[in-house]
Amino acid sequence: MLLPLARRALAGAAVVAGVVALTFVLLRLAPGDPVEQLVGPAATPEQTALQRHALGLDRPLPAQFAAWFGRFARGDWGRSIATGRRVRDLLGDAVPATLELAGLSLVLTYLFGLAIGALQASAGPRLDTALSVTTVTLFALPGFWLGLALIMVFTYWARVLPAFGTAGLDADALTGWSHLADRLRHLALPLATLTLIGIGGTARFVRGAMRDVLSQPFVRAARAKGLSPFQVTRRHVTRNALIPVVTLLGLSLPALFSGTVFVEAVFAWPGVGRRLVEAVRARDYPVVMGATVVSAVLVVVGNLLADVATAWIDPRVRQARREP
Amino acid sequence: MTPLLRDRRAVFGVAVLAIVAAAGVAAPLVTSGRPTAQGDIVATRFLPPLAGDHAGGFHLLGTDRFGRDVWTRLVYGARVSLAVGTLAVLLSIVLGVAVGAAAGFGPGLVQLPLLALTDFALALPRVVLLLVLAELWQPSAALVVIVLGLTGWMPVARLVRAEVRSLAARPFVEGAVALGVSRGRVLWRHILPNALTPVIVAAALGLGNAVTLEAGMSFLGLGVQPPAPSWGNMIASGRDTLVNAPWVAAAPGIALVFVVVACTLVGDALQDAWDPERRP
Numbered sequence: 001m002l003l004p005l006a007r008r009a010l011a012g013a014a015v016v017a018g019v020v021a022l023t024f025v026l027l028r029l030a031p032g033d034p035v036e037q038l039v040g041p042a043a044t045p046e047q048t049a050l051q052r053h054a055l056g057l058d059r060p061l062p063a064q065f066a067a068w069f070g071r072f073a074r075g076d077w078g079r080s081i082a083t084g085r086r087v088r089d090l091l092g093d094a095v096p097a098t099l100e101l102a103g104l105s106l107v108l109t110y111l112f113g114l115a116i117g118a119l120q121a122s123a124g125p126r127l128d129t130a131l132s133v134t135t136v137t138l139f140a141l142p143g144f145w146l147g148l149a150l151i152m153v154f155t156y157w158a159r160v161l162p163a164f165g166t167a168g169l170d171a172d173a174l175t176g177w178s179h180l181a182d183r184l185r186h187l188a189l190p191l192a193t194l195t196l197i198g199i200g201g202t203a204r205f206v207r208g209a210m211r212d213v214l215s216q217p218f219v220r221a222a223r224a225k226g227l228s229p230f231q232v233t234r235r236h237v238t239r240n241a242l243i244p245v246v247t248l249l250g251l252s253l254p255a256l257f258s259g260t261v262f263v264e265a266v267f268a269w270p271g272v273g274r275r276l277v278e279a280v281r282a283r284d285y286p287v288v289m290g291a292t293v294v295s296a297v298l299v300v301v302g303n304l305l306a307d308v309a310t311a312w313i314d315p316r317v318r319q320a321r322r323e324p
Numbered sequence: 325m326t327p328l329l330r331d332r333r334a335v336f337g338v339a340v341l342a343i344v345a346a347a348g349v350a351a352p353l354v355t356s357g358r359p360t361a362q363g364d365i366v367a368t369r370f371l372p373p374l375a376g377d378h379a380g381g382f383h384l385l386g387t388d389r390f391g392r393d394v395w396t397r398l399v400y401g402a403r404v405s406l407a408v409g410t411l412a413v414l415l416s417i418v419l420g421v422a423v424g425a426a427a428g429f430g431p432g433l434v435q436l437p438l439l440a441l442t443d444f445a446l447a448l449p450r451v452v453l454l455l456v457l458a459e460l461w462q463p464s465a466a467l468v469v470i471v472l473g474l475t476g477w478m479p480v481a482r483l484v485r486a487e488v489r490s491l492a493a494r495p496f497v498e499g500a501v502a503l504g505v506s507r508g509r510v511l512w513r514h515i516l517p518n519a520l521t522p523v524i525v526a527a528a529l530g531l532g533n534a535v536t537l538e539a540g541m542s543f544l545g546l547g548v549q550p551p552a553p554s555w556g557n558m559i560a561s562g563r564d565t566l567v568n569a570p571w572v573a574a575a576p577g578i579a580l581v582f583v584v585v586a587c588t589l590v591g592d593a594l595q596d597a598w599d600p601e602r603r604p
Contacts, residue, residue, distance in 0.1 A: 011443075019448055026456045140584035142536050144543050145559055145577035148566060156567050258451040262540055266563075273451075277544065280455045288456075295452055 012300040019296040034081040034283040078286035087290040098271035109198035117206025139200030147193040147266035164268040190267040209241040250306025334593035340586035348402035359400035360551045362390045370569045397553035404554040409535040415473025420480025428488030446478040458546035487519035532587030
């Protein structure tokens with residue numbers, strides 16, 4: 001169990017390193033640099049060159065990368081060129097916001113996805129078709145558009161929920177329950193958007209996995225020996241159908257992160273995705289690099305956790321790993 | 325093909341895609357005027373759906389903030405969305421089949437590196453790559469095709485590799501090899517044609533995904549640039565006028581959902597038709 005895990009962790013570290021190196025190179029190949037935006041259109045070429053030199057941007061690329069990596073490895077993530085804030089502080093604020101949104105959405109997506117998929121697998125053809133139409137539509141909804149639709153309905157028409165940010169302007173003056181209520185109200189729409197677009201895919205997958213298991217001979221055997229339908233579902237079908245579902249959990253993390261980027265853009269949610277979009281636009285190299293590291297690590301660690309979970313719920317995978 | 329014709333999902337999906345594609349191809353016939361045409365902006369902007377303007381023009385889906393006809397832009401946007409989506413999927417399929425075939429049937433030396441490359445590329449956060457790549461050149465439709473193609477081939481490669489390897493162990497391949505047929509010809513004539521089924525399913529599902537991502541990139545301002553219409557940048561411009569003209573963002577969003585649902589249903593139906601075990 002431990003050795004394969006170490007190997008996977010090593011592979012994950014290689015992926016993170018690869019993403020970071022690739023991002024660094026791609027970013028520098030792009031036209032424009034942060035200095036042009038920093039010094040403004042009125043700057044003389046000398047002023048621009050001076051600023052570029054001060055930031056070390058006139059050095060050869062490998063030297064720049066080595067310098068960045070050396071500082072990064074020692075824990076110095078640099079400062080944002082655009083705002084002057086420390087990248088660590090900038091992302092330190094953003095990571096909890098993204099984790100809050102993505103984590104809660106993941107939990108809700110799987111709760112609803114599992115429930116709907118399992119219901120479909122055991123339901124009659126009519127309910128199955130009705131739910132299939134629903135899940136296929138949810139699956140097709142682009143997150144940014146659904147977000148706008150929800151804002152339209154709940155913010156402009158019904159005027160019940162706020163559309164932007166994580167807290168109201170008066171958040172600092174609120175205490176206790178009203179503070180929590182304010183946070184929850186701000187969370188509601190982005191969370192609903194991210195969850196709704198996730199449910200469709202999950203439910204479709206769970207339905208397929210349950211159906212595959214239902215057609216297996218051991219299910220027929222369990223029924224033949226007189227187990228109640230509930231017992232067959234709970235003890236034989238659900239457990240086996242969970243294996244591909246947990247694997248999907250790991251594979252869906254990059255998609256969840258993509259969804260978060262768009263939802264954060266729509267709802268002005270101050271998470272990693274929004275910081276990344278802003279930083280790429282402003283060519284704010286240190287922030288892009290920091291945000292890339294963070295997002296790559298989040299995805300890789302998520303995949304690793306899904307692997308561990310698969311081994312944990314499936315004795316066969318454990319066995320197979322023990323005997324190479 | 326008969327089971328497909330009896331499958332309501334396939335019929336619905338193909339019908340939707342055919343209608344959207346036909347409207348896009350015949351855009352000048354089903355619309356009046358250019359998608360970027362704007363007249364007296366003050367008099368013609370924000371007309372609600374089914375409204376007529378002072379010049380006698382009729383606006384089925386209303387007008388946007390420049391007085392441009394939303395229906396016309398929607399139809400011309402369908403051209404962009406479908407063309408970009410189709411080309412992107414084509415590119416990722418070609419790349420995926422090439423890499424998958426080489427990783428499954430090529431010389432042993434290239435198999436492992438290609439497999440490692442695929443796994444590596446699969447683990448990259450796609451949106452991060454999209455964002456960075458889209459900033460590389462001036463945003464354009466061609467760029468979206470290339471970026472989506474380059475970041476979408478990995479699942480196809482894995483599918484093809486698995487299929488090629490299982491086919492390579494079948495007796496008819498052994499037979500062909502025993503007859504002295506070259507490996508390249510075995511792959512091209514005997515293995516790949518049999519491995520195409522899952523690829524076509526992946527292409528149908530991938531088209532929906534590519535159309536959504538194109539819209540997403542254009543929404544963030546990294547794809548098709550205004551004033552050229554694309555469903556993504558129409559939604560983006562409708563976002564600013566959400567309160568007084570919700571139809572501007574609603575129309576392209578609904579069209580998008582229909583196209584993606586259609587692609588998904590066609591993909592599902594194809595899969596069920598070719599794989600009897602999964603038939604409902």
